[in-house]
Amino acid sequence: MGRPGVSARGFTNPARRTARAELRELWDHRELLFYIAWRDIKVRYKQAALGVAWIVIQPIVSIAIFSLLFGRLLKVPSGNVPYPVFATAALLPWNYFAGALTRASGSLVASASLYTKIYFPRVVIPISAILGGLLDLAISFAVLIGLMLIYGVSPSLLVLTLPAFILLASMAALAFSLWLSALNVRYRDVGHLVPFLVQVWMYATPVVYGADLIPQRWRFLLGLNPMTTVTEGFRWALVGGPPPGSTTSPIVVGGSLMLVCVVLLGGLAYFRHTERTFADVV
Amino acid sequence: MWCEPMSDVCVRVEELGKRYRIGSVRRANTLRDAIATAVRGSVRRNPRGREDRQTIWALRNVSFDVREGEVLGVIGRNGAGKSTLLKILSRVTEPTEGRVVVHGRLGSLLEVGTGFHPELTGRENVYLNGVILGMKRKVIQKKFDDIVAFSGVGQFIDTPVKRYSSGMYARLAFAVASSVEPDVLLVDEVLSVGDAEFQNRCYERMHGLSAAGRTVLFISHSMPAVKALCTRAILLDGGRVAGEGAVDEVIASYLQAGARPTADGFIPADAARIGTGTIRLRRVVVEDTGGQPLAQLFLNQPFCVVLTLEVLEDTEDAILEVGISTTDGTRVTTSFSTDGERPAERLGRGWYEVRLDLAPGLLPRAYVVDAGVHHLGQGHLTIDFVERVLGLTVLNESETGHDRHIPTPTRGLVRPVGHWLLPRPVSIPGGGAKP
Numbered sequence: 001m002g003r004p005g006v007s008a009r010g011f012t013n014p015a016r017r018t019a020r021a022e023l024r025e026l027w028d029h030r031e032l033l034f035y036i037a038w039r040d041i042k043v044r045y046k047q048a049a050l051g052v053a054w055i056v057i058q059p060i061v062s063i064a065i066f067s068l069l070f071g072r073l074l075k076v077p078s079g080n081v082p083y084p085v086f087a088t089a090a091l092l093p094w095n096y097f098a099g100a101l102t103r104a105s106g107s108l109v110a111s112a113s114l115y116t117k118i119y120f121p122r123v124v125i126p127i128s129a130i131l132g133g134l135l136d137l138a139i140s141f142a143v144l145i146g147l148m149l150i151y152g153v154s155p156s157l158l159v160l161t162l163p164a165f166i167l168l169a170s171m172a173a174l175a176f177s178l179w180l181s182a183l184n185v186r187y188r189d190v191g192h193l194v195p196f197l198v199q200v201w202m203y204a205t206p207v208v209y210g211a212d213l214i215p216q217r218w219r220f221l222l223g224l225n226p227m228t229t230v231t232e233g234f235r236w237a238l239v240g241g242p243p244p245g246s247t248t249s250p251i252v253v254g255g256s257l258m259l260v261c262v263v264l265l266g267g268l269a270y271f272r273h274t275e276r277t278f279a280d281v282v
Numbered sequence: 283m284w285c286e287p288m289s290d291v292c293v294r295v296e297e298l299g300k301r302y303r304i305g306s307v308r309r310a311n312t313l314r315d316a317i318a319t320a321v322r323g324s325v326r327r328n329p330r331g332r333e334d335r336q337t338i339w340a341l342r343n344v345s346f347d348v349r350e351g352e353v354l355g356v357i358g359r360n361g362a363g364k365s366t367l368l369k370i371l372s373r374v375t376e377p378t379e380g381r382v383v384v385h386g387r388l389g390s391l392l393e394v395g396t397g398f399h400p401e402l403t404g405r406e407n408v409y410l411n412g413v414i415l416g417m418k419r420k421v422i423q424k425k426f427d428d429i430v431a432f433s434g435v436g437q438f439i440d441t442p443v444k445r446y447s448s449g450m451y452a453r454l455a456f457a458v459a460s461s462v463e464p465d466v467l468l469v470d471e472v473l474s475v476g477d478a479e480f481q482n483r484c485y486e487r488m489h490g491l492s493a494a495g496r497t498v499l500f501i502s503h504s505m506p507a508v509k510a511l512c513t514r515a516i517l518l519d520g521g522r523v524a525g526e527g528a529v530d531e532v533i534a535s536y537l538q539a540g541a542r543p544t545a546d547g548f549i550p551a552d553a554a555r556i557g558t559g560t561i562r563l564r565r566v567v568v569e570d571t572g573g574q575p576l577a578q579l580f581l582n583q584p585f586c587v588v589l590t591l592e593v594l595e596d597t598e599d600a601i602l603e604v605g606i607s608t609t610d611g612t613r614v615t616t617s618f619s620t621d622g623e624r625p626a627e628r629l630g631r632g633w634y635e636v637r638l639d640l641a642p643g644l645l646p647r648a649y650v651v652d653a654g655v656h657h658l659g660q661g662h663l664t665i666d667f668v669e670r671v672l673g674l675t676v677l678n679e680s681e682t683g684h685d686r687h688i689p690t691p692t693r694g695l696v697r698p699v700g701h702w703l704l705p706r707p708v709s710i711p712g713g714g715a716k717p
Binding site: 009010011012013014015031032035036039042043046047113114115116117118119120276277279280 | 302369370371372373374375376377381382383384385386387388390396397399401402406409410413414415416418419
């Protein structure tokens with residue numbers, strides 16, 4: 001195209017592109033990523049009378065129940081931190097992860113009307129579903145801050161490590177939802193599976209209990225769960241729990257990171273392989 | 283970056299083919315089905331052969347070039363492969379074979395309103411839709427006032443679009459879509475049918491872009507529009523290119539190629555159809571009220587369309603459709619079996635004959651009949667549809683020879699049943715007193 005003033009962009013279909021070209025394309029669509037995330041947030045709270053208040057109401061109720069059930073009745077040990085603060089510090093990242101995984105897994109089916117009419121990198125859809133959860137996470141910090149003020153727990157400079165754990169939770173959510181969202185396009189069973197999976201996963205993650213409650217010989221299994229690193233990390237950074245990996249070993253933490261990488265790369269490959277027929281199958 | 287020295291070719295379509303699995307009724311959409319299919323497949327002696335029967339080439343060996351600045355019309359009846367071509371050109375799906383090379387940015391007027399969310403305001407939707415269509419936020423910001431002015435939505439721009447009338451909604455969506463400045467524009471006319479104003483805007487937009495030297499691909503049913511807008515045309519039939527060249531010639535060959543039923547009205551096996559195929563239309567004839575087959579009608583003559591169906595799978599909710607169109611593709615009228623609150627038909631396996639008595643009051647000219655069966659549920663999923671299944675000519679002469687239509691081209695397509703009361707003298711108070 002020799003016409004001046006016109007971008008020399010073009011494409012072929014089918015496209016044979018390198019991973020680098022695809023990353024650049026994703027970068028070119030970063031605004032779309034944010035707009036879709038923004039739309040989802042906006043629509044989620046638009047016609048709810050309590051609107052954004054739901055973001056804090058839901059964890060408050062869960063924490064009240066957990067504190068009563070696990071803190072008071074079952075007396076789950078929470079170190080030298082009051083149980084409500086102990087539970088909240090782990091519940092925030094867990095809720096973020098669970099919400100992100102659930103929404104992202106259903107996102108390709110929910111947004112079918114978009115990518116069956118117009119082209120853009122489809123991976124934008126699950127990624128923005130995960131991004132959309134970050135705002136909820138930020139707002140729900142209000143609950144934790146409130147509880148920390150009430151119980152007089154003050155954080156240390158370790159707070160600065162939080163972004164790393166949020167990143168890990170996001171990567172874990174993306175890794176698994178790449179598989180689940182793409183599978184969901186063909187097999188709607190995934191829609192039934194995910195809520196169940198999330199429920200089981202929560203009890204396999206130290207959210208309502210601490211990792212040290214688990215017998216030593218099972219801890220490495222718990223430690224391979226990347227969300228263990230995230231919830232333990234949140235407690236360590238915010239309310240002074242033991243550092244992540246201290247209940248097992250750094251090698252197990254490394255193993256959980258490896259697991260995320262493997263699932264993520266596999267998920268990307270599977271997603272790339274199946275996305276070319278999404279529009280035909282969905 | 284794709285610039286091989288290929289002169290001014292803007293879109294190159296090379297040996298394009300797209301194979302679909304049919305039998306969407308039994309599509310493996312749950313894991314259980316997939317497992318069941320896999321088990322069945324392994325038990326069968328020849329699972330490959332079975333697969334072959336379940337696939338269809340929606341497009342095969344399609345090649346053509348579009349030069350820069352050209353307005354290419356793509357015509358063909360339903361099921362000819364137009365939408366599949368559109369989907370591949372817009373990169374929504376990948377071809378099974380061959381490839382498409384597009385130089386420059388491609389935009390389309392087919393996804394008007396894609397991504398519009400009813401809960402969001404007009405303003406929010408302009409940004410959202412604009413970004414989805416590939417514009418940068420800054421560009422949308424710059425064009426925002428123009429978009430609003432063009433849409434005529436005005437003060438309602440901050441109202442959720444679910445409160446918009448459908449016209450406002452479409453105008454805003456179109457305003458956003460047409461603010462994209464692509465090098466190659468795809469227009470799917472099928473989606474803009476029904477709203478004359480909207481159609482005209484699409485045409486104006488096409489005119490504007492082609493005048494600016496942009497390339498336009500116009501996928502259409504409407505022969506007058508193709509004639510008026512395009513510089514060249516391609517005819518698709520059964521997924522293949524059946525004609526290419528000057529617009530008038532291609533249109534002429536399209537109009538000649540009907541479904542060519544046999545003398546007794548049976549639809550040939552190779553007729554282009556769309557639908558799931560669980561019911562098949564086998565024969566369509568037009569008869570007079572006495573049951574004699576007809577090809578020509580007198581003015582105002584009532585007639586009967588007789589459909590013969592073969593039901594291959596029990597169907598709970600069938601709706602029958604008979605449509606009458608002009609030979610250039612403008613639908614004149616449609617009759618559904620559910621019109622007048624009739625319930626959908628429950629049809630067990632077997633052969634059926636269906637009769638439809640019509641007195642549509644068609645004015646003299648040549649028409650074609652389209653016939654189909656759809657589901658009432660499942661979003662009116664089409665079971666079988668044959669376009670242009672037979673021709674029908676209305677003569678400029680009544681049965682008795684006394685009632686004659688005055689032929690002028692501006693009289694429209696149908697003559698309603700009307701009763702004129704003869705002029706009778708009236709007295710107006712103060713009548714005749716005006717200077």
